[in-house]
Amino acid sequence: MIPLNAVLAVSAVLFAIGAVGVLTRRNILIVLMGLELMLNAANLSFVAFSRLSARPGMTGQIFPVFIIAVAAGEVAIGLAIVIALYRNRDTVNLDDVNILKG
Amino acid sequence: MLALIPLIPLFPLAGFLFAGLAGTRVSKRAVGLVACGAVLASFVIGLGAVVQLAGMDPGPAGDGRRFETDVATWLPLGSAAPVTFGFQLDPLSAVMLLVVSGVGFLIHLYSTGYMEHEAGFARFFAYLNLFMAMMLTLVLANNFLLMFVGWEGVGLCSYLLIGFYTDRMFDARSGMTCSDAGRKAFLTNRVGDFAFMLGMLFLLERFATLDFSTIMGTIDQHSADWYGAGLLTLVGILLFAGACGKSAQIPLYVWLPDAMAGPTPVSALIHAATMVTAGVYMLARCSALFWHAPAAMGIVAVVGAATAVFAGTMGLVQTDIKKVLAYSTVSQLGYMFLGAGVGAFVGAIFHLMTHAFFKACLFLGSGSVIHAMGGEQDIRRMGGLRKWMPVTALTFTIATVAIAGFPPLAGFFSKDEILLWALASGRGHWALWLAGSIGAAVTAFYMFRLTTLTFAGKFRGTPAQEHHLHESPRSMTVPLIVLAFLAVVGGWIGIPSLLTFGRDINVFHHWLEPVVGYHGAPAPEAGAAFWAPPPTLQLAGTGLHAVTIEEVAPPAQSGAPHTSIPAEAKRHGGHGGSSEGEPRHLPAAAEWGLIALAVAIAAGGMLLARRLYAAGGAGAPERLARAAGPVYVLLARKYWVDELYDFVVLRPFYALCALFHRIDVALVDGTVNGVRHATIFASHLSSAFDRWVVDLGVNAAGWTVRGFSRLVRALQTGQVQQYATAMLFGAVLLLSLWIVIK
Numbered sequence: 001m002i003p004l005n006a007v008l009a010v011s012a013v014l015f016a017i018g019a020v021g022v023l024t025r026r027n028i029l030i031v032l033m034g035l036e037l038m039l040n041a042a043n044l045s046f047v048a049f050s051r052l053s054a055r056p057g058m059t060g061q062i063f064p065v066f067i068i069a070v071a072a073g074e075v076a077i078g079l080a081i082v083i084a085l086y087r088n089r090d091t092v093n094l095d096d097v098n099i100l101k102g
Numbered sequence: 103m104l105a106l107i108p109l110i111p112l113f114p115l116a117g118f119l120f121a122g123l124a125g126t127r128v129s130k131r132a133v134g135l136v137a138c139g140a141v142l143a144s145f146v147i148g149l150g151a152v153v154q155l156a157g158m159d160p161g162p163a164g165d166g167r168r169f170e171t172d173v174a175t176w177l178p179l180g181s182a183a184p185v186t187f188g189f190q191l192d193p194l195s196a197v198m199l200l201v202v203s204g205v206g207f208l209i210h211l212y213s214t215g216y217m218e219h220e221a222g223f224a225r226f227f228a229y230l231n232l233f234m235a236m237m238l239t240l241v242l243a244n245n246f247l248l249m250f251v252g253w254e255g256v257g258l259c260s261y262l263l264i265g266f267y268t269d270r271m272f273d274a275r276s277g278m279t280c281s282d283a284g285r286k287a288f289l290t291n292r293v294g295d296f297a298f299m300l301g302m303l304f305l306l307e308r309f310a311t312l313d314f315s316t317i318m319g320t321i322d323q324h325s326a327d328w329y330g331a332g333l334l335t336l337v338g339i340l341l342f343a344g345a346c347g348k349s350a351q352i353p354l355y356v357w358l359p360d361a362m363a364g365p366t367p368v369s370a371l372i373h374a375a376t377m378v379t380a381g382v383y384m385l386a387r388c389s390a391l392f393w394h395a396p397a398a399m400g401i402v403a404v405v406g407a408a409t410a411v412f413a414g415t416m417g418l419v420q421t422d423i424k425k426v427l428a429y430s431t432v433s434q435l436g437y438m439f440l441g442a443g444v445g446a447f448v449g450a451i452f453h454l455m456t457h458a459f460f461k462a463c464l465f466l467g468s469g470s471v472i473h474a475m476g477g478e479q480d481i482r483r484m485g486g487l488r489k490w491m492p493v494t495a496l497t498f499t500i501a502t503v504a505i506a507g508f509p510p511l512a513g514f515f516s517k518d519e520i521l522l523w524a525l526a527s528g529r530g531h532w533a534l535w536l537a538g539s540i541g542a543a544v545t546a547f548y549m550f551r552l553t554t555l556t557f558a559g560k561f562r563g564t565p566a567q568e569h570h571l572h573e574s575p576r577s578m579t580v581p582l583i584v585l586a587f588l589a590v591v592g593g594w595i596g597i598p599s600l601l602t603f604g605r606d607i608n609v610f611h612h613w614l615e616p617v618v619g620y621h622g623a624p625a626p627e628a629g630a631a632f633w634a635p636p637p638t639l640q641l642a643g644t645g646l647h648a649v650t651i652e653e654v655a656p657p658a659q660s661g662a663p664h665t666s667i668p669a670e671a672k673r674h675g676g677h678g679g680s681s682e683g684e685p686r687h688l689p690a691a692a693e694w695g696l697i698a699l700a701v702a703i704a705a706g707g708m709l710l711a712r713r714l715y716a717a718g719g720a721g722a723p724e725r726l727a728r729a730a731g732p733v734y735v736l737l738a739r740k741y742w743v744d745e746l747y748d749f750v751v752l753r754p755f756y757a758l759c760a761l762f763h764r765i766d767v768a769l770v771d772g773t774v775n776g777v778r779h780a781t782i783f784a785s786h787l788s789s790a791f792d793r794w795v796v797d798l799g800v801n802a803a804g805w806t807v808r809g810f811s812r813l814v815r816a817l818q819t820g821q822v823q824q825y826a827t828a829m830l831f832g833a834v835l836l837l838s839l840w841i842v843i844k
Contacts, residue, residue, distance in 0.1 A: 023827050031823075098820030 007048040015041035028085070028092045032078050039071045103150030104169045107242060108189045110147055110199070111252075113140040114234035121231060125224025134214035137227040141210050141234050145203035152196040156613075164616035168192045170244050170315065177247070183311035190244035190314070194617045197451055198241035198383050201458045205375045206234050208581035212466050213367040215577035216473060226266060226365065233259035237376050241383060246302045246312040249384070253348065254295065256377045261288040263372060264364040272363040276744075283363035290357040294347015301340030308333055318390040325394040334391055338398025341388055342405075345381025349435045352409045356744060358432050362424040366469030369424060374431045374465050375458035382438040382454050386447045389618040393445070399529055403443025407524075407534045409436030410541035412741070417548045419727075419737045422479045423468045426552050430505070431461060433541055437520055440538055444530040446523035447618035448611050452596050453516035459592045460501040460513060463585035467498035470574040470582065471556060475567055481555040483567070488557040490571040493579045495557040497586035502553045504589040506546035506704045509697075512593035517542060518700055519598065525696070526688055539703055546707025554715040600693050 014037055021034025043064035050060025086092055117140030125133050151169075158167045170190040177185040191199070210230060217226050233256055240252025265284030272280045302312065308324060309317045324330040345351070350358035361373045372378070385392060385402065392399050410433050417429030434457050441450035472479055474491055488495040504511035507518070521542070525535035561568050573579065596610035688696075727734040739745075 019830060023823050023830065094822055097822070101818060101820030 002052075004048055004052040007052065008045060011041045011044040011048065014038075014044065026094050028078075028082050028094055031094065032075065032082075035078075036071065036075070039067055043067055103147060104154050104191060105171065106147050107151050107169070107191050108171060108173045108187075110144045110151075110189075110203070110242060111235045111238040113143040113147075114231040114238065116140060117231035118228050118235060121224045121228035125228060130218070130223050133224045133227050134210075137231050138207065138210045138214065140231055141203060141207045144234065144238060145200070145207050148196075148199045148203050151191055152200060155191055155193070155196055160616065167616070168315075172244075179306075181310065182306060183313060183316065185245055185247045185312055187248060188244035188313070189242045189248075191242065192617055193613045194383070194386055194451065195241050197455060197614065199238065201455050202237050202241060202376050203234070205458050205462050205585070206237070206371060208584055209367050209371040209375070209462060209466065210234075212370075212469070212578050212581040213365075215575045216367055216469055217365065218575075220365075222266065226263075229259050229262045229266070230368070230371070233263070233372060233377070237380070240380055244314055246305065246314070249387075250298065250302065253298070253344075253380060253384075256372070256380065257288060257291045257295070257348070260291075260361065260372050260377055261285070263368040264361045266364055266368065270363075272360065278360065278363075280363040283357075283360040287357040287361050290354050291347045294344045294354055297340045297347075298344025301337045301344065304333060304337050304340070314387060318388070321390050321394055331394065335395040335397050338388070338392050338395035339401060341384065341391075342398060342402050345384050345439075346405065347381075348384075349378050349381030349439070350409075350432045351381070351405050351436065351439055352412060355409060355413060355432045356747060359425055359428045359740075362422070362428050366424065366465060366472060369428070370462045370465030370469065373428065374461040378431065378435055379438065379454045379458065382435070382442060382450050385439070385442045386451050386618045389442075389447045392442070393620060396529060399443050399445070401443070402439050403524070403529065403531075403534055406436045406439025406441070406443050407537035407541075409433065410440060411436075411537050411544070414541045414544035414548070415737055416740050418544060418551075419734060420548075421482055423471060423481050423484075423552065423556065424465070424479055426481070426548055427461070427464055427468060430464075430545065430549065433545060434461065434505070437517065437538065437541065440524055440534060441520035444520075444523045444527045444534060445620065446520050446527065448596075448614045449516060449519035449523055451614060451618070452593075452610055453513075453520055456504070456512035456516045456589070456592045459585055460504040460511075460589035463497055463501040463582060463589055464505070466578070466582055466585065467494050467501065470494040470578055471498075473574055473578070474571050475563065476570050478563060478567060481552060483563040484556045484561070485559040485563075486557070486561045487571070491573045493573060493582060497579075497582040498557065499553055500586040501589050502549045506549055506708060507542055507700060508704055509701065510590075510593070512589050512591070514701075515593035515596050515598070518697060519596065521700060522598075522688075522693070522696060539700070542700060543703045543707045546704040547711045550708045550711035551715050554712055558716060600690060601697075 018034045018037030018039075018041060021037065022031050025031055025034065046060045046063045046067075050057060053060075082092055085097065089096065091097075117137050120136050121133050155167055155169060158169075160166045168190065169192070170188065172186040172188040174187045175184050176187050179185060210227075213226065213230065217223055220226065236252045236255025236259060238252070240249055240256060243249040243252060261284045263284075264287050265281040267280045270280050272278050272283050278286075305317060306312055308330070309320065311317060321334070325334055347354045358373060358378065362369055364373070392402070413429045413432035413436060417426050417433065420426045420429060434453070438450040438453050438457070441447070441453060470491065471484065471487060471494060474487070474494075475484065478484070500511070504513040507514045509515075517538075521535055521538050524530045524538050525532060561571075596608055598608060599606050736742075
């Protein structure tokens, strides 16, 4: 049996890798990938708590299903935005997308 | 047709709009056609209306022939009767209507030939048509105010047409341009118009209406008391002053000779045949009022007689063909006023009509001459033109004979009627008759002088002018022929019964008598005493005696409607044969004597002129001028009246202006400038406050906001990842805070 803390540690590492990806990479596609990593880190935590906590139950397993669905939608919209952006601005570099600057 | 009379002035008005708005975009031919057509339409409708009017029943009093129509209300005047756009046709306006539109049409026709080569052809016809519209309004109006509209309108057109050649000099000696001449006419007319307006206001105040029919119909009630009688006299004098301006009588005649600056058809139409006779028409229109104001009539007669002689003598020495005719016009207008002043309103209108014929013919003839001479107007450089222009010469001569008063041409009958009344009317005087006769002699002299110098003898101009001489085109000669024909036969509608040995064929008299005939008033003794001379004195001039003072009505006439007029006179006047409304019946021999004398006077003038100016007589006039010496200079310089006006009116006026100018500069300008300086100073203060207090506050607020926003702006980079970083650190911060607090 894998201890809960080990799974949570993996989840934390995954989340950190995703967050660093989101914050540091300039290519939007990589940023979206980082987002996926962060979401899945959260999913891993839910499943771990559902299975390995002091009071196991099904609630923690249902949440990842919703999150996966929402993530699919998010990716679909995100990729659509990326394509639209590329068509309009000829770039996927986030540094060049700053017209909201004050 | 009668109901259509409001349309009569509208045709020329439409023509005016056409020529004025579209005239430069269509051909000259079209402009001329429309302009002539408009006037012809007015004439035709007018003729139809007059025929219908003549068919109306004159009624027992003879004044039933009247038609009046109100198109619309113009001014509701409160307690007074409203002023309407009202038109009326009665025998008097019928005569004027036909003369104005008939002669007007002929002159329009003539102008299409005369103005053919002129720039401003359309402008000319626009003005001419506007003039016709205004003149027809004047003669058809049924109230004073609408008449005044026409009165002012014709004045305006007169001004515009005198100054038609805006770029030409009129009189090089005095430096007067054509525009100046127009202004002179307009301003001189203002003086008379002012008096006319005052008279109108007095009438409105007293009668509470401006309608002719109401005022003239109720005049008896108002002349009863001394205030009313005095008022009527005052109004009569004021109206006459207005007529003086329009009809060029002393002292306001000075504009008419200078009005010759306009094109010649204008001189014929406006300054001879129609507009200048508006004053006579107005007096005849108000004849009822004048019958009640003997003193005013006396003034009219004296001024008219004086003008007839005075202007005639000035015409003796003029060398400009049009100026001779201009002074002649003033003189003939004087005749008409003399007639009106002695009660011969019928005679005045009769003379107005015949004068319109022969004077229009003379002016158009002079225009034909000027046209052929290439603009030359000095009769000393003409001569012998009969050879080149037979039609012009013949018509001009006929008109000259007519104006000189030889029977049986038109001028004889009308002039004779006026002279007879001047001598024998209750308001006449032998001195007035004498003045009229002198005027007639002078007229015959200067007119034959003009004709002889122009058409007889040898040509005295340059060879270039001689080469250019030609008869005028058909469009110009046809009106001349028509007018000359009218100048011959025009008088035959008013032949006195004396010449037909008692047979009464004086159509004109019967036609007008109900409108302008004696309007009974209790004959004021003062007026009668003043103007009726002792019978012996009255006949001293003719060497005859025994005036029959009884009213002799020929038996043949006793049934005719017009005999009600003397009857009415008796009823009102109280003393039979008062001769207020009819001239005293002189014995037939005396009347024949008067006629013979008049013809002899005309013949004398004619023979003298021919003797002096006929071929080879070129030296005689100079010898005469030298012999006459100061008299010649006096006449040649036109009695120095212009100079007198300059000295009496203009110089003091200019001096007054200079004085006011100085007051203006010192006082008014000083005050205004002071206010200006104070305002500028106050503005400077206000500006400083604005700049250093208000602007500073506003700017400070602006600067503050800008400083802060520069700080805040730095946060918003537009970089999504920076925002995400901020969020992350925020979340971590909140989380650690929560952990610590917990």
